[in-house]
Amino acid sequence: MRTGELARDAGVNLQTIRFYERQGLLPKPLRTVSGYRSYQQSDLERVLFIKRNQEIGFTLAEIKQLIDLHRVLASMGPKPFLERPNELQGIIEIGHERLAAIKQKSQTLNAMRRQLEWLLKQLETASVVICPAQSGKRPHALKKSP
Numbered sequence: 188m189r190t191g192e193l194a195r196d197a198g199v200n201l202q203t204i205r206f207y208e209r210q211g212l213l214p215k216p217l218r219t220v221s222g223y224r225s226y227q228q229s230d231l232e233r234v235l236f237i238k239r240n241q242e243i244g245f246t247l248a249e250i251k252q253l254i255d256l257h258r259v260l261a262s263m264g265p266k267p268f269l270e271r272p273n274e275l276q277g278i279i280e281i282g283h284e285r286l287a288a289i290k291q292k293s294q295t296l297n298a299m300r301r302q303l304e305w306l307l308k309q310l311e312t313a314s315v316v317i318c319p320a321q322s323g324k325r326p327h328a329l330k331k332s333p
Contacts, residue, residue, distance in 0.1 A: 193226045197234040244285050
């Protein structure tokens with residue numbers, strides 16, 4: 188498939204594909220006789236992998252580490268690990284850090300949801316005289332514990 192097809196199927200633009208190539212996230216494609224880039228299904232899977240990992244908060248540098256680790260593990264074959272390679276341990280640590288960040292974001296979003304629900308309830312009551320958002324009051328569930 189050509190660059191435009193890859194970009195379309197992956198839901199990215201042409202510049203993203205070329206950027207991934209320059210950054211080493213995507214291998215340099217073969218060229219057709221007429222000089223067009225020719226991508227494989229594995230390239231589409233790689234771009235989708237990059238997008239999925241970006242969506243959950245991995246940086247491109249971290250994604251490159253994941254790709255490099257996969258390459259190392261694939262070259263080792265199905266041997267069981269007696270010791271975890273340093274690269275694998277680093278990826279595990281990054282994964283734990285990312286999971287902690289996601290949990291924190293989830294807690295923040297839940298707090299925002301509770302605050303908005305409380306605000307809407309206050310605004311929907313007929314007895315509202317001033318906007319609760321300006322009154323400085325916060326719902327009990329959002330108060331920080333000591």
